[in-house]
Amino acid sequence: MAKNSAKTVATWVILGLLFFGLIGFGATGLSGNVRTLGSVGEKEIAIQDYARELNRQINQLQQQTGQTLTFSEVEQFGIDRMVLSSLISRRTLDNEAAELGLSAGDGRVAAEVRASPAFQGLDGSFDREGYKFALDRNGLTEGEYESEIREQLARGLLQRAVVAAIPESDTYADVIAAYLGETRSFVWAELDEDDLAEPIPEPTDAELQAYYEANLDAFTRPETREITYAALTPDMILDDVEVDRADLQALYDERIDDYVRPERRLVERLIFPDEDAAAAALARIESGESDFDSEVRARGLDLADIDLGDVAQDRLGAAGEAVFAARPGDVVGPHPTDLGPALFRMNAVLPAQEVPLEEAEADLRVELAADVARRRVQSVGEEIADLIAGGATLEDLSERTDLELGTLTYTDDSRDGLAAYAAFRAEAASARPEDFPELVELEDGGIFALRVDEVREPAPIPLEETREAVAAAWREAQRSERLLARAEEMAATIEETGRFTDQMPAPIAEIGVDRRAVIGGTPPGFVAQVFEMEEGEARAVETESGAIVVQLRGTRAAYPDNARVAADAATLAERAQGGVVQDIFDVFTRAVQTSTEVRLDQSAVEAVNATFR
Incomplete structure (x- = not known):
């Protein structure tokens, strides 16, 4: 399991950061000769890396909060310092890997680049032109990007070397899983006013006055x-x-695609590298040897990858006539497209729609x-x-x-x-x-x-003006208080006699309830209270509107071979091991950093920060 955890963390280290660095950002306002913020050992900290990562973190926080942040707020949150600290840690590991002679070969780097979904065409194969375009758009050369991949892979090798020998320990997971897997069986019932020995009386003037004074905040006008x-x-x-008729016509014409839509088809398009491959796939489909969905999977794609949505005939080019002549479910082709020969599946016919100006006029007006x-x-x-x-x-x-x-x-x-x-x-x-x-x-x-x-x-509302509200609140408070007192009496009797139904003739029985269960009609924390009880114990539990009486009938330990318990144990063990692995690697990183010289050009850092202000 340690290997799996190490591999998981390493994968995040290697691939999780892969394209965050591709979010383009140009650090302007800096001297053309300044390219680094400093160095860690023999490894430089590039200005571009800091600017890109800072930009990514700011965008991420803005998306989470839905608010635009000023750079002063960014500094208050410490985002700039966190980014710089992260880069220093990363370059510390790069420097250590280099000193240990750890590196990734050209073949491994090439495999990582080709496997990246960001550089794959619609057919799932590596798209070299797309690769060059993406790097150029983000201000990177192939050499710079591939050097970054090589360093990330080396960091992964270093991490696996550090954490691979960490022993597995399932004790913690087994204990927690056993705790979560315990169950309780119990009966419970909610009291209402019919369970009270006598009805709630009307309040006296003195009782109303006392309740009013004790709860004055509830009867105070706001500012x-x-x-x-x-x-x-x-x-x-x-x-x-007044709206001019010509303006109505102009807006209608501008929105014509919303009001006049030609006949359309729901279409999927599967691209092939050449016409022979497309024709062979069609032959397999027509012979019944395969079907369209299977051919999609064989190309390493999902249906969502090939869905064109609803399209008009003119958008399908050379395939338009054949697709529009097909019946729902038919596969036609191969037909040429800008991306190569393709098979088309027509899934549904959408009739033409036209809303004349007279019908749209009211909304447009x-x-x-x-x-x-x-x-x-x-x-x-x-x-x-x-x-x-x-x-x-x-x-x-x-x-x-x-x-x-x-x-x-x-x-x-x-x-x-x-x-x-x-x-x-x-x-x-x-x-x-x-x-x-x-x-x-x-x-x-x-x-x-x-x-x-x-x-x-703010001022108290005179009692004379709010008497009805005070009386209603007093009555509700009395109801809750009296129901809880009655529930406590019943619980004591049930615990003494062991006979729940003598007090509550129609209880609700709950069998095999675990700690994570939520019981409808009960207050928050109800199940936790049940797990605190001893077998045979009865208890009164307060609710917002009254009280519940509950009696614990049985307890049961977790079954180790229970599928859910086993799954919980496995998940907990993986999380715990992953946490241990990460903690140890963090300690290792800090230890290496203390023995590695870090040099920072604070003026360069401030210059980058200034571009965000």
Whole structure:
């Protein structure tokens, strides 16, 4: 297993980084003579490697968060330092491998290049022109790229040499798998108000007052802002916008592919290196010796690789007439294509579609009108901003422009009217009564300015105004409290008598439940509590709305020969071994690094970082 784990980690080291380095980035603003950030031993740290990896890490984090990061934020997260540290570790291993005389031969490097999916054509074979194009596009020569592959392979050899002798240890995995594989059998039932000895009474005034005072936060108004605003949105003037018929026709013509679609076919295309190979495959299909799917697999491809989707006849070139004459399921060809001779399978007929302008007009009119309305709103923005700067009040704006005046009682929960806009909420929450109004743009192109007339601090709602809500909350609290107390009484009786059904006539039985199970209708952590119980023990478990009574009926150890237990043990062992392998290799890397001279040109590092600002 140690070998497998070492191989897995080595594979990530060798191949996992293979094409991250191909994400192009040009470090501009640097002296043409500066090509390195420094060196580790005899191995240089290339500026291009640092810039590419830093760019990759930033893009990856932006994709994960959905936000654009400034370089100041990148520095706060320590991404630049992490990238530099990673490169130093990598070059440390490259230097150590070179000192030990470890290297990969030309044949091994060539095999890695040819095996890369990024350099394979549609037929699955190595595409030399595609290889040269990809490297050129990313600013690499073949020699530079293949040297990088050679170093990555050497690092893999070094890693395997370090970790290959690590002994296997399944004890940890066996213990955890046995723990996870244990099961419990139990019965349980949820209480409701019918299980209470007496109904919940109506609260007295004193009880309501006490509950109100003890839970004052629940009956407190949030901060409230009284706001006056003047706003103009595209929707406000949409009905006044006239759309020219010629503009409708122009937009319809622009979108003609959406409204007028010729007859199409769902087609798959299988490319062959030559016509003889394609004809031989067709002969096997027609004789029943093979089928189209088998021929696809024989080419080392999946159906997704050859799917053309829905296509019109003119997109199929010389094959168009034959494909369109075929019936669903037919295979035709071979026919010439830009990529070589091909067989085509026609899977379905999609009839022609045409939506005339008269039917599309309503949607097109709304779109055009909205666009005109947005432009009209934006065209008056500068004039309105000048009026505000000149001292015009919101009331003045509503009289002298198309802005509409309104008022709003705003809290953080407001979402109606203009409060549906994030920009309005942000301004409403941050503005102060002494602030002068400012013109702000809305997400849909609208504009507004607002004034905070009054800010009311959070304050308790008088009991007289919220009496019904307090009474409902008191009753729910009493219900939960009384049901839990009743459940505890029942659990004590069940544990004493051993007879669950005397207390709860229709319990739910759960047989062979393991620690990872989730039981519907039970609170979080319920199964964990069951596993804490002794056999025969009964317990009351609190829920959001009341309580559950549960009794443990039986325990069972994990069966080592159980398929799931065995699979868990194997997975855990592999993960544990992989963790040990990685930890040991990290220690090795740090040890080598302490005895290897590292030289860094901090000015070069800062120059690269400056290109990201």
